[in-house]
Amino acid sequence: xxxxxxxxxxxxxxxxxxxxxxxxxxxxxxxxxxxxxxxxxxxxxxxxxxxxxxxxxxxxxxxxxxxxxxxxxxxxxxxxxxxxxxxxxxxxxxxxxxxxxxxxxxxxxxxxxxxxxxxxxxxxxxxx
Amino acid sequence: xxxxxxxxxxxxxxxxxxxxxxxxxxxxxxxxxxxxxxxxxxxxxxxxxxxxxxxxxxxxxxxxxxxxxxxxxxxxxxxxxxxxxxxxxxxxxxxxxxxxxxxxxxxxxxxxxxxxxxxxxxxxxxxxxxxxxxxxxxxxxxxxxxxxxxxxxxxxxxxxxxxxxxxxxxxxxxxxxxxxxxxxxxxxxxxxxxxxxxxxxxxxxxxxxxxxxxxxxxxxxxxxxxxxxxxxxxxxxxxxxxxxxxx
Numbered sequence: 001x002x003x004x005x006x007x008x009x010x011x012x013x014x015x016x017x018x019x020x021x022x023x024x025x026x027x028x029x030x031x032x033x034x035x036x037x038x039x040x041x042x043x044x045x046x047x048x049x050x051x052x053x054x055x056x057x058x059x060x061x062x063x064x065x066x067x068x069x070x071x072x073x074x075x076x077x078x079x080x081x082x083x084x085x086x087x088x089x090x091x092x093x094x095x096x097x098x099x100x101x102x103x104x105x106x107x108x109x110x111x112x113x114x115x116x117x118x119x120x121x122x123x124x125x126x127x128x
Numbered sequence: 129x130x131x132x133x134x135x136x137x138x139x140x141x142x143x144x145x146x147x148x149x150x151x152x153x154x155x156x157x158x159x160x161x162x163x164x165x166x167x168x169x170x171x172x173x174x175x176x177x178x179x180x181x182x183x184x185x186x187x188x189x190x191x192x193x194x195x196x197x198x199x200x201x202x203x204x205x206x207x208x209x210x211x212x213x214x215x216x217x218x219x220x221x222x223x224x225x226x227x228x229x230x231x232x233x234x235x236x237x238x239x240x241x242x243x244x245x246x247x248x249x250x251x252x253x254x255x256x257x258x259x260x261x262x263x264x265x266x267x268x269x270x271x272x273x274x275x276x277x278x279x280x281x282x283x284x285x286x287x288x289x290x291x292x293x294x295x296x297x298x299x300x301x302x303x304x305x306x307x308x309x310x311x312x313x314x315x316x317x318x319x320x321x322x323x324x325x326x327x328x329x330x331x332x333x334x335x336x337x338x339x340x341x342x343x344x345x346x347x348x349x350x351x352x353x354x355x356x357x358x359x360x361x362x363x364x365x366x367x368x369x370x371x372x373x374x375x
Contacts, residue, residue: 005227006141006149010288015292019199089335092348092350093335097266
C-alpha cells in the first residue's frame, strides 16, 4: 500500500474571512493603523507648533474641518477597539499568582481600564 | 430517548484511487444524546465499513478523535449531536495532510513535541536514597493547567499561523515546554529555549488566540505562549543590557 497524503492549501490572502474569530483578530491588528496615523498627526502638530503661532492656528483650523473631525472620530473608534481588545487578553499574558490562587482575570483587566482612566484624567487636567 | 435523522457529510479520500477528497453523505438515525463519534461509529458499523477515522477512549481523554465538525476543530467524542442541526459536516483536522478519509498525518506535530523535550530534566540528579523531589501545592498550581494537554492537535487546526507557516513549533508543543519550564523541579529551560525561543518558535505566534478558544481541556495555550514571549524578552534584555549577569 502506498502513501499519498493530500495537502489542503490554505489561502495566503483571505484566510481570515473563514472564521469570525480570525476576523476579530484582524480587526485588532488592523486598528493599530489608526494609532500610527494619530501619532503622525501629533508629530505634525509639534512641527506646526515649532513653526510659530500662525502655523499652529492654521493646523488647528484644519483639524476643525469636517475631514479633520471625521479622522479624529475614526481614530478614536479604532484606538478604543485596539486598546480594549488588548486589555481583555492581558490576564493570559500576565497571570498573577498569589499563593495557591491566581488573581481573577477581571482584576487585571480592570486595572488596565483604571490606569487608562487615570492617565486620561491627568491629560484632561493638563489641557485645562 | 428521542431519535433523530441526520445527514452526516464525511470528507472521503482514498490515496490509492482518489486524486482529491470528496464529500460523501450518510443518513444516520441518531439518538439525541449521541456525539458525532457515535454517528461515525454507526456509519462504520452499519452503512460503510470503509470509512477511516481515529478514536479510542470516547471520553475526551485520549485526544485521538480530533476533526473539523462544521468547520470547527472538535473532539468527535465531545461534539454533541443536539448542539447541531440536521446536517453535520466532518472533515479531517485542518492544517494537517490527509492520510485517508478523516485520518491525518501527524508526524510533524510528533516531531515538534519531541523537540521541546516535554519531560522533567532534573536540576541535579539525586540518588533514590535522597528521597523525593518535593513540590508545594502553590508550585504545582503554577503549571497545572498546562499538564492537562492531551495532544489532540485541535489547537494546530485552529491556528492560522501554523497553516501559513508550517515550520511554526505551534501551540501545544510550546505550552508543554512552558509546563516543564514552570515546574520547580525542572532545570531544562535552557535546552528548551533553543527550540521555543527560536525564529520558528514562539515568535511566529501573533496571539490570534484561536488555540485557547478550541482547546477541549481549557489548557489555554495562548497564555503559555505569551508568557514564553515575556520570559524570552527578559532573557534578551538581560543578555544585551546586562552582559555581566551572564553565567
